[in-house]
Amino acid sequence: MFEVIGERINTSRKPVQAAVAERDADYIIDDVKKQQEAGATFIDVNAGARIGHEEEDMRWLLDTIQPVCEIPLALDSPDPAILEMAFAMVEKTPLVNSISLEKERFEAMMPFLDGRECKIIALCMDDAGMPGSSDDILGRARKLVSELNSIGIATSDIYVDPLVQPISTDAGKGVMVLDAVRAIKAEFPEVHITGGLSNISYGLPQRHIINRTFVTLMMDAGMDSAIIDPLDRKIMATIRTADMLLGHDQFCMQYLQGVRSGAIES
């Protein structure tokens, strides 16, 4: 079944930034409950936008969210020190977001992850920047999986993020990532594929239709998780329907339940 990483608790979103600045716990709690009810599998927590406040904001968010959160958290920061602090605070095994092949980040994350029980998002990013071809994405994924395996992390606990890039800058960016996902899944059937989707539509109008169509294609290629807004009814209905059509929904149970609850409509 497709896993939804709820992206809303992110201080780059204006209302969340305001709630965090004012320590408005009710706003955050209400949002987390809504994401859970909408079918999120993880709640992503990103406190990176208030420069100089990330540590205290992350602490406050985790203290606020955990008492009402029944699902695991995705701890989202590029800073290994923040991830280490957050990891020590969580009660349920988290999804750590993320490690990459960027030297400084990689070298700080590896000893921290060594021997720990967790799930980890592995970004196909290195010091040369964003990947330039599907082979480049595959090569980076291969390196990340082998390095993480070498410190005891099972392939089935790794969520590869191939890094979606804007189709408006290069018509080939969609096929590039789709081919890479197919190749990664052929080589590592157990690995998960995740990522933000909205980069694909950057710079174009009517972005949601692009994002929804793209997630369907990515799911056919092997994407089984994404960082999205679970309160976006249309993308959630598209994902549930595609999951059924791809054979991941025994007896169409999830689809039928979605229709009965009103979450899925034509």
Ligand code: THG
């Ligand atoms: N991969 C991984 N982690 C990630 C990302 C990724 N974490 C952060 C981000 N990308 C995913 N999270 C968000 C959270 C909020 C929004 C988008 C992505 C968001 N977007 C507004 C929208 O879509 O309408 C616009 C934001 C704005 O410009 O204000 O709110 O790729 N591993």
